[in-house]
Amino acid sequence: MRISFVVPTYNSARTLDACLASLRGQTHPDVEVLVVDNGSTDSTPVIAARHADQVLQWGPERSAQRNRGTACSTGDVVVYIDSDMVLEPHIAGQIEAEFTANPETGALVIPERSFGEGFLARCRELEKRLYVGDDAVESPRAFRRRVIELLGGWNERLTAAEDWDLADRTRGVTRIGRIAAYIWHDEGRIQLRSTFAKKRYYGRWIDEYVRMHADTSGRKFARTALFRKPGSLLRHPALTAGLATLKMTEAAGLMLGIRDSRVAAR
Amino acid sequence: MRILVLNWRDLTHPASGGAEVYTEQVLRRWVQAGHEVTLFAAAVAGRPADETIDGYRVVRAGNRFTVYREARRWWERHGRGRYDVVVDETNTVPFLAHEWVDDGARTIALVHQTCEEIWHVNAPPLLAHLGRYRLEPNWLRRLGRGPILAVSESTRDALARFGAHDVTVVPEGYEPPAVLPAVLKAEQPTAVFCGRMVSYKRPYDVMRAVELARRELPGLRLRMIGGGPLLERLRAGAPDGVDFLGRVPEQVKLDEMARAHVHLATSVREGWGLVVTEAAAVGTPTIAYDVPGLRDSTRAAGGVVVPPHPEAMARWLCELMPSRFAGPFPALPHGGAHSWDDVAATVLDAVTEKARAPHTDIRRDHENQLRGAHV
Numbered sequence: 109m110r111i112s113f114v115v116p117t118y119n120s121a122r123t124l125d126a127c128l129a130s131l132r133g134q135t136h137p138d139v140e141v142l143v144v145d146n147g148s149t150d151s152t153p154v155i156a157a158r159h160a161d162q163v164l165q166w167g168p169e170r171s172a173q174r175n176r177g178t179a180c181s182t183g184d185v186v187v188y189i190d191s192d193m194v195l196e197p198h199i200a201g202q203i204e205a206e207f208t209a210n211p212e213t214g215a216l217v218i219p220e221r222s223f224g225e226g227f228l229a230r231c232r233e234l235e236k237r238l239y240v241g242d243d244a245v246e247s248p249r250a251f252r253r254r255v256i257e258l259l260g261g262w263n264e265r266l267t268a269a270e271d272w273d274l275a276d277r278t279r280g281v282t283r284i285g286r287i288a289a290y291i292w293h294d295e296g297r298i299q300l301r302s303t304f305a306k307k308r309y310y311g312r313w314i315d316e317y318v319r320m321h322a323d324t325s326g327r328k329f330a331r332t333a334l335f336r337k338p339g340s341l342l343r344h345p346a347l348t349a350g351l352a353t354l355k356m357t358e359a360a361g362l363m364l365g366i367r368d369s370r371v372a373a374r
Numbered sequence: 375m376r377i378l379v380l381n382w383r384d385l386t387h388p389a390s391g392g393a394e395v396y397t398e399q400v401l402r403r404w405v406q407a408g409h410e411v412t413l414f415a416a417a418v419a420g421r422p423a424d425e426t427i428d429g430y431r432v433v434r435a436g437n438r439f440t441v442y443r444e445a446r447r448w449w450e451r452h453g454r455g456r457y458d459v460v461v462d463e464t465n466t467v468p469f470l471a472h473e474w475v476d477d478g479a480r481t482i483a484l485v486h487q488t489c490e491e492i493w494h495v496n497a498p499p500l501l502a503h504l505g506r507y508r509l510e511p512n513w514l515r516r517l518g519r520g521p522i523l524a525v526s527e528s529t530r531d532a533l534a535r536f537g538a539h540d541v542t543v544v545p546e547g548y549e550p551p552a553v554l555p556a557v558l559k560a561e562q563p564t565a566v567f568c569g570r571m572v573s574y575k576r577p578y579d580v581m582r583a584v585e586l587a588r589r590e591l592p593g594l595r596l597r598m599i600g601g602g603p604l605l606e607r608l609r610a611g612a613p614d615g616v617d618f619l620g621r622v623p624e625q626v627k628l629d630e631m632a633r634a635h636v637h638l639a640t641s642v643r644e645g646w647g648l649v650v651t652e653a654a655a656v657g658t659p660t661i662a663y664d665v666p667g668l669r670d671s672t673r674a675a676g677g678v679v680v681p682p683h684p685e686a687m688a689r690w691l692c693e694l695m696p697s698r699f700a701g702p703f704p705a706l707p708h709g710g711a712h713s714w715d716d717v718a719a720t721v722l723d724a725v726t727e728k729a730r731a732p733h734t735d736i737r738r739d740h741e742n743q744l745r746g747a748h749v
Binding site: 126129133135194196197198221223289290292294 | 664673678679680681682683685686689690693694
């Protein structure tokens with residue numbers, strides 16, 4: 109079973125080398141790596157050329173880049189990886205094993221951990237740990253080719269929440285399974301200011317997403333998983349306080365972003 | 375060619391390290407190739423201020439703080455007009471030779487590693503902040519106005535972040551032991567850590583990773599080689615399966631490394647990470663944290679880098695140990711580095727090609743700056 113990894117990039121030089129090296133280091137023998145760049149101005153294309161089978165240029169946004177990658181890939185399974193992720197070496201192998209053992213499963217969730225530098229990165233690490241196993245937050249990343257083609261790929265009208273949108277639509281057509289190996293997400297050094305700006309940008313697509321998925325969207329924003337294991341929070345009071353600050357900053361950013369989109373629509 | 379090398383220490387210094395070995399190996403070969411070489415370094419108790427070692431002259435003056443000023447003073451009294459090239463070997467603090475060499479001699483810097491995060495490990499908090507965010511960026515920015523040789527890609531990237539644009543990567547050297555240890559791999563799955571027990575090598579992380587990995591690989595053992603201030607505390611809190619050997623003779627170290635199935639490295643940052651090279655040369659692959667330096671040596675040696683987190687190291691260890699790392703791993707000739715003959719020749723070529731006479735503007739800028747600071 110050939111596994112194709114599609115990695116959209118944009119000025120991703122800081123993390124891309126580790127990401128692609130981990131894809132190349134998979135224990136599974138038949139792995140294909142596609143990088144879909146969107147006009148990076150740093151050394152992203154050079155790093156990509158060092159590891160990838162194909163380096164494509166496409167835009168304008170992440171969803172379009174991923175769909176382009178799907179179209180150019182040749183694998184039986186397509187896995188969408190972000191450029192700041194590092195994969196454990198046996199992920200491709202587990203994907204094959206899972207799909208082979210369960211023919212009715214069409215997509216797989218790969219759980220995530222995070223790492224980074226500094227206090228806020230450790231808060232984020234705690235947050236990600238709480239989400240593991242919560243299907244309101246986790247989205248599938250590995251798809252059988254026929255499933256992703258049936259779904260028509262990623263929604264190019266969404267730049268944020270596009271993973272939830274795809275997860276919702278996937279649930280309608282097939283069973284979603286999961287594997288045990290982790291993706292390690294490199295958060296780098298988290299800064300409140302840039303977190304806020306990023307969420308404000310993503311917030312512009314939230315209304316659009318809620319219109320499409322009114323039935324399930326509430327659960328996603330509530331993030332009840334954060335409170336399901338209070339023990340983990342109580343054990344790390346400083347991290348919990350930091351996490352609360354981080355989440356409030358994000359919420360403020362998102363709300364401002366939603367307002368931006370409504371003002372623009374008027 | 376008449377070459378003057380400035381380095382804060384020479385090989386006879388009690389605290390000399392990898393940079394000094396590099397210097398010694400290279401200078402010896404330059405002398406053999408017919409060049410006239412002088413090394414300026416800090417004074418060492420019990421060693422003369424001026425002597426000849428392996429054909430090159432060693433001049434010593436100053437301590438770790440004043441060696442920089444002494445170097446300049448010595449050059450002004452005895453060196454001006456006598457050298458064609460001045461090599462400014464930088465260990466955190468540069469000599470900034472290109473700001474004061476004014477007799478037309480060419481200059482170039484040689485940087486093994488930048489200090490950055492290690493400030494927090496080696497200096498008290500306030501000084502560390504001052505060093506990391508004020509002093510070092512300022513030094514590196516000034517150094518970056520001249521040509522630089524860097525000993526790894528990571529160091530080049532770091533220098534580029536501080537604005538250096540003329541940086542050439544030169545190889546790291548390693549001479550494998552004449553006789554490779556003739557030992558078999560251990561019967562139980564075994565990991566080895568080799569380094570001083572100091573916090574920037576993060577020995578705690580290795581122990582934690584092995585402790586976690588033992589849940590899946592119950593027979594896994596960890597051999598900790600090396601002395602250092604943390605040794606007793608680590609030994610007191612060691613989990614099952616971890617043995618401390620302390621400081622051991624070179625041959626014992628090589629045997630231990632050869633016997634292990636995998637070598638683990640977790641430093642905060644390295645210039646190159648020579649210990650990875652040593653392990654590869656005796657046929658032991660490395661799993662290392664993905665940090666500057668270790669990244670370069672580990673990739674060159676056919677090892678694997680992982681996110682700098684003990685749980686990540688444990689996960690990779692569990693997966694790679696049974697399949698990929700259990701079988702025979704061919705001993706790499708120079709452990710992924712180069713022979714010293716190669717290194718000496720490459721560095722000399724790079725010096726010849728890249729060194730340039732400092733631009734008078736740089737000096738004037740600097741003098742104006744100093745004048746401005748005194749007003």
